[in-house]
Amino acid sequence: MYFEYQSFRSFKVNTEPQFTIAQNEGLNEEAEAESENPQKRLAYEMDMLKDPSTGKIPFDIRHKELSYVRELNQIERNNIRSSAAGISQTNASPFVNYGPFNIGGRTRALAIDVTDEDILIAGGISGGVWRSTDQGTTWTRTTNFDQIPSVTTIVQDKRTGKTTNWYYATGENIGNSVSETGAFYLGDGIYKSTNGGVSWSLLAGTATNSVTTLGKFSLVNKIAIDYSNQSETEIYVAGLSKIYRTVDDFQTVTTVLGIPNTGFNSADIAIATDGTIVASIPNKSSNGTNPEEGIFISPDGITWTSITLPAGWPSSFRRVELAFDPHDENFFYALGETFLYKYDRSTSTWTTLTDNINVNEESVQGFDAQGGYNLEVAVHPGNQNTVYVGGTNLLRSPNGFTTATDRKHIGGYTGTGTAGPYANHHPDIHTLSFLPSDAKKMFTGSDGGIHKTNDNTASTVVWSSLNNGYVTSQFYTVDLYRGDRGDNQIIGGMQDNGTWALFQNDPTSSWIQAYGGDGAFSAISYNALYASAQEGQMGRFELVDNTYQASEDISPSDDDEEFLFINPFIVDRVNQDRMYVAAKGKIYYTYDIRENPGKGEWEEINGTGITSQPVSALATSVQPEGVLYFGTTTGRLQKISNTKEITTVENISASNLPQNASITSIAVDPRDANRVFVTFGNYGIISVWMSEDGGQTWSSISGNLEENANGSGNGSSVRSIEILPNGASGEKVFVGTSTGLYMTSSLNGASTVWTQQAPNIIGNSIVIMVKVRPIDGKVIAATHGSGVFVGYYDTGFNPEINYSIEGESRAVIRANQSFNQGQGFAFKWFKDGVEITGQTGAELVVTATGTYKCQVTDQLGPVAFTNEVSFDFDVVAGIDDEPFNENVQVSPNPSNSIFNINLDVAYATGFNYSIYNSNGIQVVTGKKEFYNTEERFQVNLGSMPDGLYILNVDNDKRRDVIKLLKQSN
Structure with missing residues (x-):
């Protein structure tokens, strides 16, 4: 073999690899094994959002913070109009939504246009209203980004001459006290479309005007229209422990059931074709003195009669969904979180069906309503005996669940008792719709978006996804590879949808799943993808020949109580084989994640003074490397100045920082480890802080993100912060908030002015996380309900x-x-x-x-x-302290160019080789597939400087380290 070192200077452009992920069912099943727990998720969000002074999320904060943002944007527009300079371009290219194109988010509302079956209208619980004109092949969002995106129910007025009128309601009550956790999910009333769902406007009579108490339509479970009334538009709304009625398009509204009630329970309503109405009002949350609760029936919506509940009905119940039998409306079904009953109006009797739905606390099989989070019941329009029940799974009975033996598992989880979704379907069923012309064709809305089957009666039901640009996915986290200009890799974790990655520069490309469960923190390093699921489950995917191969589970502990529901971990920014994992009262770490440490094999940073406080954010430095900052859900900030030798943990909390508030993110200036930024997610506090001395002192840079200087008022919840260097000293600082993405390029303490980015593209979406790449100005904003947005900014040149x-x-x-x-x-x-x-x-x-x-x-x-x-190496040259082999024949040596080397027969099957100069720098590397021992291995160093070089030759049988002396004549 002949090798010649060439010295030249040229610009290098690499061809981006075509990455993919090798699926590993074992890792996915481990992550899926613990299905979504709505209560744990809400507790996690509660800690992040609550006002520390009250312990509660401010009432109607979503409505109020959006009103404040509108005022800010109007001031910005006025300033631009009055400025001679006009608008300055802040980003090099507009933001583009990158999906996920093939993944839908939690969908509770879905309807088929009675005049055109190709038109579907659906609503994501935090993604707004979407419309399809080709039965789900493509979708268009029809609500604006400044309209409340929390869609819970949609209905069409199906009466002749009224079919272009549609209504949807907002605000989801998913089981917890509205005065506490659920307050962030308050809606803003009822919206109406008069053009078939193409555009929407808020009905003034339903708008929430109170800032201290709930409005009638702050939380709505169902809207229903009495189609039997041809002279009036008679609409009913099931709200919190009450039923409301209007006949004048909500100009006036009457409470017709539950007037004395004070509870926070999700009511439900169903209307028969003759105008008979049934309603449910649960009592899990106390309805006060002399309440109206249980199951009721009315012939006109004004006069109501309580139906005596059957034996076995639980004394306390959280939610009950109702459905008439369309074949005989004397019958209706009542499905609760642990029961199913059928009522016969003609005989006033109940039939108990509970034993036949397999009520099961194991979400992967049987019926599990998860406390009423997912609940749906429907009768097949073409067969009175075929009944569907939805919880985490979709169940079907051919005899109305009168027996258990014929019950069929047709969606949700696999149904085999193991974790993982049913083929082309998704767990957590919220709504069902049947095609009017062919009731075998059925659509489901779930936590995974929208799916369709062409035969809901088949022995094995086959589903297809309609998530074709229905971008309603709810991200928790996102990451990109920071290393290379033009790299297209994005990875992110989504609520109840696992962790997925995108490798193409195409917004319509399909994302590829890496990990199951509730997608949590994720990362991309030089040689691996990392993914995690709820409560500390973690997996590593090593890059082998452009394919990310799943390795072992790398979770530090199997005690899920050690971790937050969405638990942070980070890869060190400089030494990317180091990893740090947050836990309660400590941090797990490893110096070499390539060893795939498992449970009990991680090192621990203890003695941090945070006892049982959960660590909620971490960040490492770039220049110099080795500084680790971390913070907790109670607002404590800590610092380790040298992660190469961890000896002390420094408390850098300051008295002027918010107390008992949750730290949501930390960012370190890659040019200076002493410049560190911290955000707090809670309402009612100053949210954004900065230190320029490594945490010794802190100053607010919240500026106009807060309504008032002390953090009170209606400012946004700040979730994430990132710094994009702009040359040696300039910068663009981004924050992701509950009202969108903001940026400033001029830090000015408490007077800092933040400007909303892409107001007509990202708008007021909840930006849960921001990531940047300094080498090309790439910015990624992940939202909780509207997918991922990608944009580029003009910055200085910032290599790393x-x-x-x-x-x-x-x-x-x-x-x-x-x-x-x-x-x-x-x-x-x-x-x-x-x-x-x-x-x-x-x-x-x-x-x-x-x-x-x-x-x-x-x-x-x-x-x-x-x-x-x-x-700081112990040796100057050589590999792994191998001794030099003085017995290998090299001729000539010294040489001014060519060295002829006789190698052992052990190298006949091939070998790897590398050459190092006297500074220990590798100058040559290569591989020889076959070696003929009758020939000599040649190396030409003629164009290299004189000096001592070290040749390393090795294969699986032998290794030699040889001195070569380059010496000109």
């Missing part, structure tokens, strides 16, 4: 390096690469401030002690140095 340790005395340093044509990079490497001759690649292999950095030249013009990394 990261590294991995290979053995005890070798490291591989990586600079940014470019995948953009015409935007390549050229590289110069430096050790201890001196250029390393001949090193022009994007990677540098080092074995010598010293401080390294890279000068990167952009083909577009800019030149900049990266951050620095330092190593």
Whole structure:
């Protein structure tokens, strides 16, 4: 073999690999095994949002914070109009929604247009209203981003001449006290469309005007229209422990049932074709003195009669869904969280069917309503005996659940008793709709969006996803690979939809699933994807030949009480084989995640002074590396100044920081480890803080994000912060909030002015997390209900390096690469401030002690140095302290160019080789597939500087380390 080292300078553009993920059912099943727990999720969100002074989320805060944002945006528009400079462009390209195109979010509302079966109208619980004109092949969002997106119920006026009129309601009560956790989910009344769902407007008579108490339509479970009334538009609304009636399009509203009630229970209503109405009012939350609760019936919606409940009906019940039998409306079904009954109006008798629905606390099989979170019952329009019950799973009975033997599991989880979704379907069923012309065709709305079957009576029901651009997914987290310009990888965790990744620069490309469960924190490093699920479940996917291969479960502990519901972890920004995992009262860490540590194999950072406080945010530094900041759900901030040798944990909490508030994110300036930013998610406090001395002192930079200087009022909840350097000293700082994405390029303490980004694209969506990439100005905003948005900003040139340790005395340093044509990079490497001759690649292999950095030249013009990394190796050259082999014949040696080397027969099957200079820098690497021992292995170092070089040769049988002395004549 002949190898010649070439020294040249050129701009390099790499071809981006076509990544994919190898599916691992074992890891997915582990994550799915613990299905979504709405109560735990709400408790997690409660801690993040509640006002520390009251312990509650402010009433109607969603409505109030949106009103405040509208005022801010109007002030901004007025300032622009009065400015001679006009509008300045802040981002290089507009934000684009990147889906997930093939994943839907929690859907409680779904209806088919009675005049055109191709028209579907659906509502995501935090994603607004969507309309399809081709039965789910494509979708268009028809609500604006400044309208409340919490859609719970949709109904069409099906009367002749009225069919273009549609109504939807907002505000979801999912079981917890509205005065506490549920307050964030309050709606804003009833919306109406007069053009078939193409656009919507809020009905003034239903708007929530109170700032201290609930309005009638703050939380709505159901809207229903009495189609038998041809002279009036008679509409009923099932709200909190009450039933409301209007006949004048909500100009006036009458409470017709539950007048004395004070509880926070989700009522329900169903209307027969003759105008008979049945209603349920639960009592899990006390309805006060002399309440009206239970099951009621009325011939006209004005006069109501209580139906005596049957023996076995629970004394306390949270939610009951009602459905008439369309074949004989003398019968209706009542489905609760632990029971199913059928009522016969003609005989005033109940039939108990509970034993036949397999009430089960194991969500993966049988009927589990999860406390009333998912609940639906319906009779097949084409067969009176076929009845469907929805909980976590979808069950079907051919005899109205009068027996258990013929019950069939047809959706949700697999039905085999193991975790994982039913093929092309999703758990947690909220609504069912049948195609009027062919009732075998059925649509479901679930936590996974919208699905359709062409035969709901088949022995094995086959489903297809209609999540084709129905972008309603609810992200918790997102990440991108920071290393390379033009890299398209995005990964994110979503509520009850697992963790998925996108590898294409195409908004309509399908995302690929990596992990199940409730998708939690995720990350991308130089050689792996990381995904997690609720309460600390974690998996690693190692990159092998452009495929991310699932490795072992890397969860630090199997005690889920140690972790938050959505539990943070981070990969070190510089040494990307280091990982830190948040826990209660401590941090788990490993110096080499490549070893796939499992339960009991992680190191722990204890003695932090946070006892049982959950760690809620972590961040590491870039320049210099090795500083770790972390904070808790109670507002305590800590710092470790040297993660290479963890000896002390410093408390950097300050008296002026919010107390008993949840830290939602931490960001460290990649140019200066002492510049650190912290956000708090709670309402009623100052949310955004900054330190320029490593946490010794803190100052507010919340500015106009707060309505009042002390943090009170109707300012947004701040969830995430990121800093995008703009050259040596400038910057763009982004925050993700409950009312959208904001940015400032001029920090000015408490007077900082934040500007909403992409107001007509991202709008007031809840931006749960922001990620940036300094090398190309890429910004990703993940929302809780509207998917992921990607944009690019013009910034200065900001290259970075990261590294991995290979053995005890070798490291591989990586600079940014470019995948953009015409935007390549050229590289110069430096050790201890001196250029390393001949090193022009994007990677540098080092074995010598010293401080390294890279000068990167952009083909577009800019030149900049990266951050620095330092190593303290025990040996200057060689691999893993291997001794030199003085017995290998090299001729000539010294040589001015070519070295002829006689290698052992053990290398006949091939070998790897690498050459290092006297500074320990790898200058040559390669592989020989076959070696003929009658020939000699040749290396040509003629173009390299004189000096000592070390040749390492190895395969699975032998290793030799050989000295080569390059010496010119």
